Amino acid sequence: MSDKQAIRSVETSTWKATATLDSIEDGNRVHADIGQQLDELGYTGDEKHGVWIALEEAIANGFKHGNQMVSGKKVEVSYTVTADGVFVRIVDEGDGFDPADVSDPLADENLERPSGRGLFLMRHYMNFVHVDPATKSVTMQKQRGVLTAGQLEAAARKEKKVNYCVDETSVKIDDRLKQVLQ
Numbered sequence: 001m002s003d004k005q006a007i008r009s010v011e012t013s014t015w016k017a018t019a020t021l022d023s024i025e026d027g028n029r030v031h032a033d034i035g036q037q038l039d040e041l042g043y044t045g046d047e048k049h050g051v052w053i054a055l056e057e058a059i060a061n062g063f064k065h066g067n068q069m070v071s072g073k074k075v076e077v078s079y080t081v082t083a084d085g086v087f088v089r090i091v092d093e094g095d096g097f098d099p100a101d102v103s104d105p106l107a108d109e110n111l112e113r114p115s116g117r118g119l120f121l122m123r124h125y126m127n128f129v130h131v132d133p134a135t136k137s138v139t140m141q142k143q144r145g146v147l148t149a150g151q152l153e154a155a156a157r158k159e160k161k162v163n164y165c166v167d168e169t170s171v172k173i174d175d176r177l178k179q180v181l182q
Helices: 024-040 045-066 118-125 149-159 175-181
Strands: 002-009 014-021 075-081 085-091 128-132 137-143 164-166 171-173
Touching (some): 014 024, 045 118
Antiparallel strands (some): 075 085, 085 137
């Protein structure tokens, strides 16, 4: 793994870095770097866990699906960590993909498959996930204090009577859900 850049601004509590990974295992150093910053900024265990899962899935997908595990192909991870949130961009050397072509992992026929949940988990734990087939990148953001789609869905399942709508970039919730979450 090679670091292209690492910048830390103490005044604004911002950490920015870019790493080029040679293997999935190289992602451990990125996890450690981001984890250290999240600890220093007082992120909760749930927040850190969600970022870790999404990052793990995105890196693994970059190598497995994007690069097809071809030796010599790399994955680049750029990230910014602040007191307000985490921004991650992952670029692989694959052909890109259309997220609409990804099977629903909750469909009955996919429930027992041993894989196929990466994008679902990223969307569950992060507030924003965007796949750009043209640049072969996945961009994710976790905002502190803002519920993720996964948290909203869990609240809706718990309440059972709550209607909600989730799309890739925004979450619209009705008054009943707002009451549940207060």
